[in-house]
Amino acid sequence: MGLVAVTWHNFLRKCHPQKIRSLHTLKVDHQLDQILLSPPLASLDIRDIWTPKSYCQNIPEVHKSFNEQNAVVLDGKLISMEIKSKIADEVRRMKKCLGKVPGLAVVLVGERRESQIYVRNKVTACEEVGISSMVTELSTDCAEAEVHNAVMQYNKDPSIHGILVQLPLPKHLDEEKVLDAVCLAKDVDGFHPLNIGNLAIAGREPLFTPCTPKGCIELLLRAGVEITGKKAVVIGRSNIVGLPTSLLLQRHHATVTVVHAFTENSKQVTCEADIVVSAAGLPNLVRGDWIKPGAVVIDVGTTPVEDPSYEDGYRLVGDVCFEEAVRVASIITPVPGGVGPMTVAMLLLNTLDSAKRILNFT
Amino acid sequence: MGLVAVTWHNFLRKCHPQKIRSLHTLKVDHQLDQILLSPPLASLDIRDIWTPKSYCQNIPEVHKSFNEQNAVVLDGKLISMEIKSKIADEVRRMKKCLGKVPGLAVVLVGERRESQIYVRNKVTACEEVGISSMVTELSTDCAEAEVHNAVMQYNKDPSIHGILVQLPLPKHLDEEKVLDAVCLAKDVDGFHPLNIGNLAIAGREPLFTPCTPKGCIELLLRAGVEITGKKAVVIGRSNIVGLPTSLLLQRHHATVTVVHAFTENSKQVTCEADIVVSAAGLPNLVRGDWIKPGAVVIDVGTTPVEDPSYEDGYRLVGDVCFEEAVRVASIITPVPGGVGPMTVAMLLLNTLDSAKRILNFT
Numbered sequence: 001m002g003l004v005a006v007t008w009h010n011f012l013r014k015c016h017p018q019k020i021r022s023l024h025t026l027k028v029d030h031q032l033d034q035i036l037l038s039p040p041l042a043s044l045d046i047r048d049i050w051t052p053k054s055y056c057q058n059i060p061e062v063h064k065s066f067n068e069q070n071a072v073v074l075d076g077k078l079i080s081m082e083i084k085s086k087i088a089d090e091v092r093r094m095k096k097c098l099g100k101v102p103g104l105a106v107v108l109v110g111e112r113r114e115s116q117i118y119v120r121n122k123v124t125a126c127e128e129v130g131i132s133s134m135v136t137e138l139s140t141d142c143a144e145a146e147v148h149n150a151v152m153q154y155n156k157d158p159s160i161h162g163i164l165v166q167l168p169l170p171k172h173l174d175e176e177k178v179l180d181a182v183c184l185a186k187d188v189d190g191f192h193p194l195n196i197g198n199l200a201i202a203g204r205e206p207l208f209t210p211c212t213p214k215g216c217i218e219l220l221l222r223a224g225v226e227i228t229g230k231k232a233v234v235i236g237r238s239n240i241v242g243l244p245t246s247l248l249l250q251r252h253h254a255t256v257t258v259v260h261a262f263t264e265n266s267k268q269v270t271c272e273a274d275i276v277v278s279a280a281g282l283p284n285l286v287r288g289d290w291i292k293p294g295a296v297v298i299d300v301g302t303t304p305v306e307d308p309s310y311e312d313g314y315r316l317v318g319d320v321c322f323e324e325a326v327r328v329a330s331i332i333t334p335v336p337g338g339v340g341p342m343t344v345a346m347l348l349l350n351t352l353d354s355a356k357r358i359l360n361f362t
Numbered sequence: 363m364g365l366v367a368v369t370w371h372n373f374l375r376k377c378h379p380q381k382i383r384s385l386h387t388l389k390v391d392h393q394l395d396q397i398l399l400s401p402p403l404a405s406l407d408i409r410d411i412w413t414p415k416s417y418c419q420n421i422p423e424v425h426k427s428f429n430e431q432n433a434v435v436l437d438g439k440l441i442s443m444e445i446k447s448k449i450a451d452e453v454r455r456m457k458k459c460l461g462k463v464p465g466l467a468v469v470l471v472g473e474r475r476e477s478q479i480y481v482r483n484k485v486t487a488c489e490e491v492g493i494s495s496m497v498t499e500l501s502t503d504c505a506e507a508e509v510h511n512a513v514m515q516y517n518k519d520p521s522i523h524g525i526l527v528q529l530p531l532p533k534h535l536d537e538e539k540v541l542d543a544v545c546l547a548k549d550v551d552g553f554h555p556l557n558i559g560n561l562a563i564a565g566r567e568p569l570f571t572p573c574t575p576k577g578c579i580e581l582l583l584r585a586g587v588e589i590t591g592k593k594a595v596v597i598g599r600s601n602i603v604g605l606p607t608s609l610l611l612q613r614h615h616a617t618v619t620v621v622h623a624f625t626e627n628s629k630q631v632t633c634e635a636d637i638v639v640s641a642a643g644l645p646n647l648v649r650g651d652w653i654k655p656g657a658v659v660i661d662v663g664t665t666p667v668e669d670p671s672y673e674d675g676y677r678l679v680g681d682v683c684f685e686e687a688v689r690v691a692s693i694i695t696p697v698p699g700g701v702g703p704m705t706v707a708m709l710l711l712n713t714l715d716s717a718k719r720i721l722n723f724t
Contacts, residue, residue, distance in 0.1 A: 176566060193566060197559030200609070201601050204538060204555060229624045231631075237612065239563050247562070250599065250620060255631060257619040258612060262591045269593075269617060 035086045035349060037221040038214065040205070071297070071329040074219055080341035083218075084129050087348050091130040094352075094361055102355030103132045104162045104188070104347070105154040109147060109173065110140035114304060115166045122164070125344045131351055134160065140170050147178050155183040161358050162188030162351035167240060185358060188350040191240060199247050207357075208350050213245040215342030216277055216298050217252065223331050225275065225296050227252040233273035235259045235266070235286065235319065241279035241300055249277070266290075278319035288324025297329040300339045316340075397448045397711060399583040400576065402567070433659070433691040436581055442703035445580075446491050449710050453492040456714075456723055464717030465494045466524045466550070466709070467516040471509060471535065472502035476666060477528045484526070487706045493713055496522065502532050509540050517545040523720050524550030524713035529602060547720060550712040553602060561609050569719075570712050575607040577704030578639055578660050579614065585693050587637065587658050590615040595635035597621045597628070597648065597681065603641040603662055611639070628652075640681035650686025659687050659694040662701045678702075 095101050104126055108119045119135060126133040136150040147169070154163045163186045169175050179191050187195055190208035198206040220227060232254035236242035242258065250256045254275065259266045270276055270290045278286050279300035291297060301319030318335030326332055333339055356362065457463050466488055470481045481497060488495035498512040509531070516525045525548045531537050541553050549557055552570035560568040582589060594616035598604035604620065612618045616637065621628045632638055632652045640648050641662035653659060663681030680697030688694055695701055718724065 193559030193563055194556050195559070196562050197555030197557070200558050200562050200605060201555055202599065202605070203601070229626045231626070237564070239565070243562060243564070250622075253622070253624040255619060255621060255625040257617060259617060260612075260615070262615040263617040264591045264593070 035083055035090070036218055038218050071326045071332040072223070073326070074223055074331060074333045074338060076215075076219060076333055076338040077341045079219065079222055080215075080345035083342075083345040084125065084348060087131075087345070087352050088129040090352055094355065094359075095130065098359060098361060100159075100355075100359060101130055101132055102162070102351045103134070103157075103160045104164065104351045105157070105160045106133065106135045107138070107147060107150050107154075107163070107165045108135060109138045109142060109166070110170050112168075115168075119166055121344055122347060125348055126351075129348055129352075131348060132159070141172075144173050144177065147173060148181055151178065151181045155181075155186065160186065161355035162186055162347075164189050164347070186354060188347060188354055189240075190244065190350070196239075196244065196247075199244060199251075202251075208354070209248065209346075210240060210244040211346035211350060212241045212279075212300060212339060212343045213248045214346040214350075215339055216245055216300065217248055218346070219298060219333060219339070219342060220275065220296065223296070225331065227254050227275065230254050230274040231272055232256045232275040232277065233259055233270050234277045234279065235270065236279040236281065236300075238279060238281075245277050245279065245300075249275070276320075280319050282319055283317040284319070284321040286320040286325065288321060288328050291325050291328040293328050294330045295328070297325050297332040298339060299333050299335050302335055302340055397445055397452070398580055400580050433688045433694040434585070435688070436585055436693060436695045436700060438577075438581060438695055438700040439703045441581065441584055442577075442707040445704075445707040446487065446710060449493075449707070449714050450491040452714055456717065456721070457492065460721060460723060462521075462717075462721060463492055463494050464524070464713045465496070465519075465522045466526065466713045467519070467522045468495065468497045469500070469509060469512050469516075469525070469527045470497060471500045471504060471528070472532050474530075477530075481528055484706055484709060487710055488713075491710055491714075493710060494521070503534075506535050506539070509535060510543055513540065513543045517543075517548065522548065523717035524548055524709075526551050526709065548716060550709060550716055551602075552606065552712070558601075558606065558609075561606060561613075564613075570716070571610065571708075572602060572606040573708035573712060574603045574641075574662060574701060574705045575610045576708040576712075577701055578607055578662065579610055580708070581660060581695060581701070581704060582637065582658065585658070587693065589637065592616050592636040593634055594618045594637040594639065595621055595632050596639045596641065597632065598641040598643065598662075600641060600643075607639050607641065607662075611637070638682075642681050644681055645679040646681070646683040648682040648687065650683060650690050653687050653690040655690050656692045657690070659691040660701060661695050661697050664697055664702055 091101055106119050106122060108115060123133045123135060138146055138150065151163060151165065154160045163182045165178055165182065167175065169178060182192060184192055184194060184207060188208055190206060190210040195206040195208055198204040199209060227249065232249045234242050234246045234249065234256060237258050237260045246256045246258050257269060259269050263269060267290045270286065271292055273292060273295055275296045276286065276291065277298045277300060281301050281303055283301070283303050283305060297320055299318035299320040302316050304314045305317045306313060307315045316336045322332070322334060453463055468481050468484060470477060485495045485497060500508055500512065513525060513527065516522045525544045527540055527544065529537065531540060544554060546554055546556060546569060550570055552568060552572040557568040557570055560566040561571060589611065594611045596604050596608045596611065596618060599620050599622045608618050608620050619631060621631050625631060629652045632648065633654055635654060635657055637658045638648065638653065639660045639662060643663050643665055645663070645665050645667060659682055661680035661682040664678050666676045667679045668675060669677045678698045682694070684694070684696060
C-alpha cells in the first residue's frame with residue numbers, strides 16, 4: 001500500500017507540484033473513536049420546519065483555507081489509510097474475542113481489465129485489514145445459473161459476511177436477477193432495491209449504504225464542509241453512484257439537483273452548486289468554468305485513458321478538468337487518489353459492520 | 363360525483379370567473395384506448411448519452427395557449443372522471459369474463475377529520491367504478507397488533523387486491539412496521555420500500571407507482587407538457603408525495619431539484635423551474651414571484667383552513683397562491699379540483715391493475 005500511496009503522490013508532484021496540501025491542514029479535530037465522521041443515517045431525519053426562520057442563513061464559513069490560486073486537494077488515499085487502520089483494529093478485536101474475522105466474497109465475471117483491477121484492489125485491501133476474502137472468477141460466456149449458484153453458495157456460507165458482484169456484468173446476464181439473489185444481510189454494496197428504498201425513504205435506514213456515496217460524504221465531512229442547506233449538484237445518475245449519492249446528500253439536507261445527459265445547459269446548473277459530485281465517467285466533462293468560485297468538487301469519474309508514458313500503459317482520468325477546477329474550487333479531490341480509495345475503505349467497513357451484525361459483536 | 367364537480371366549478375366561478383378554461387382547449391388528441399397517457403416505466407429507461415448533441419436543445423414550444431393574463435387551469439376533476447369512466451369499463455369487462463371485480467381494503471385508524479374525508483372519497487370512487495371496497499375502522503388508541511391483524515387478514519383475503527393504510531397513523535403506532543406488513547402484491551399506495559427502491563433504480567419497475575405522483579405526471583402529459591430535459595422543482599420531500607414525485611420526474615428525464623425546509627433561498631431555486639410541483643402542505647408558500655413566467659405549476663398542497671362561509675366550515679387551500687400564480691404560469695392546477703381527484707383515480711387504477719395481475723386477466 002505504501003507503494004501505491006507514493007505513486008499517487010508522485011502523480012500529484014509531477015502534475016501539480018504546488019498543490020500537494022494535506023487535508024490535515026484543513027481540519028484536525030476529527031480524530032474520534034468512531035471509524036467515520038458520518039453519523040448513523042436515522043439521526044439525519046430531523047423534522048422539516050417550513051418557517052423562514054428555519055432556513056440556514058448563518059452557515060459558518062467553512063472554506064477557511066480557501067486561496068484564490070489553489071483549492072485544497074483532499075488526500076483520499078491518506079484518509080482511507082486512517083480508516084483502514086481503525087478497521088484493522090476492530091478486526092483484530094473481533095478475532096481476539098470470537099476467533100473469527102469478517103469475510104468478503106467477490107464474484108467476477110469476464111475479463112474486463114478495469115473490473116480485474118478493482119477486484120484485485122479490493123482483495124489487497126482486505127488483506128491489509130485482516131478481512132478474509134474469496135473470489136469466484138467466471139468466464140465471460142458463463143451461464144446465468146453459474147453466477148446465481150456462486151452467489152447462493154456465499155449466501156449460505158457462514159464465514160462470508162459480505163458478497164459483492166463486480167459490475168458491469170456481461171450483457172447476456174440479467175444484472176437485476178443476479179443482484180436480487182444476494183441475501184440482504186450480506187449486500188455490502190447496498191445495491192439491493194430494498195436497501196436503495198430504505199436509503200430514499202426518510203425515517204428508514206438501509207442495512208448498507210453504497211460504498212462510493214458513503215466515501216464521498218465522509219470526504220466532505222472530514223474536510224469540514226457544511227452540507228445542510230447547500231446546493232449540491234450530482235452529475236450522472238447511475239444506480240451505483242449518482243442515484244445513491246443524490247439520496248445520501250439529501251439525507252444530509254442539501255438541496256440536490258441531479259444533472260444527466262438530458263439536462264439542458266448542464267454547465268449553468270452546475271455553476272450554481274456549492275458542492276459538485278461528478279460521476280458521469282466522461283473525462284474532462286466538468287471544466288473550470290462549470291465551477292462556482294469556492295465550490296467543493298468531488299470527482300468520482302475514473303476513466304482509463306491509454307498513455308504509453310505510464311507504467312501500465314494507461315492512466316486514470318476524472319470527470320473534472322483538474323488543472324482548471326483547482327484554480328476555482330475551494331476543495332477538490334484528485335483522480336486517482338480521491339474517491340477511489342475511499343470506496344474500497346467503505347466496502348471494508350460495510351463488511352466489518354455486516355460481520356458484527358451477523359455475529360452479534362459490538 | 364356530479365355534485366362534487368359542480369361544487370368545484372362553483373368554487374372557480376366564484377373566485378376566478380375568467381379562469382375556467384378546460385384542459386381540452388389545450389390538447390384533444392389524447393383519446394387513446396389506454397387509460398393513461400403515462401407510459402410503462404421501463405420504457406423510460408433510455409441510455410444516457412453524454413455528447414452535447416444529445417442535449418435537448420430543440421424542445422418544441424408547448425405553451426401554445428400561453429396568455430400573459432391567465433394560465434390554463436387544468437381540470438383534474440374532469441380528467442379523473444374520464445379516467446374513472448375507462449376504469450369502470452375495464453371493471454365491467456372483468457366482471458363479465460371472470461365474475462369477479464377488483465377489491466380495495468382501507469385501514470383507517472383514529473378520528474382525524476381529513477383522513478375520514480379522504481377515506482370516504484375513496485370508497486365513493488370505488489362505488490362509481492364498480493370496485494368493491496371494505497373499510498376497517500380502528501380507534502385512535504388501538505393496539506399495533508389490531509392494525510397488524512387487519513392488514514394480515516386483507517393480505518390473505520382473495521377478494522382484496524389492494525390494501526391501503528390511511529396515513530398518518532396515531533403516533534403510538536410504528537408506521538414503518540404497519541406499511542411493511544402490507545403484502546407487496548397488494549401495495550396499491552406504492553409505499554413499500556421495495557416499490558420505492560424499484561422506482562428509484564433505473565431499469566427496474568415497481569409493482570405500483572404512488573398515486574399522487576402518478577396523477578401529477580398524468581396531468582402534465584395530458585396538458586402536453588414536455589418533461590424531458592426541463593428543470594423541475596419539487597417542493598417538499600415527504601415519503602408519500604415529494605420523494606416519489608422527484609423520482610418519477612427524473613424517470614421522465616427532467617432535471618429535478620428537491621426544495622425542502624433547509625433549502626437556502628427556496629424562492630430563487632423555484633424561480634428557475636419550468637415545472638413546479640409543490641407538496642409542502644403550507645398554504646400560499648409559493649407566491650407569484652416564485653414562478654418563472656410561463657412555468658407549469660402543479661399544486662399538491664391541500665390544507666383545510668377554517669372558513670365559516672363554506673358549507674363544511676372549512677375550505678381546502680393549496681401551497682400555491684393561486685391568484686398570483688395564475689397570472690405568471692402557463693398552466694396551473696387548482697385546489698381543490700386539481701391533483702386531489704387524480705390521486706383517487708390513480709388509486710382505483712392501481713387497484714384494477716393489481717386485480718388484473720393477481721387474477722391473470724389481460
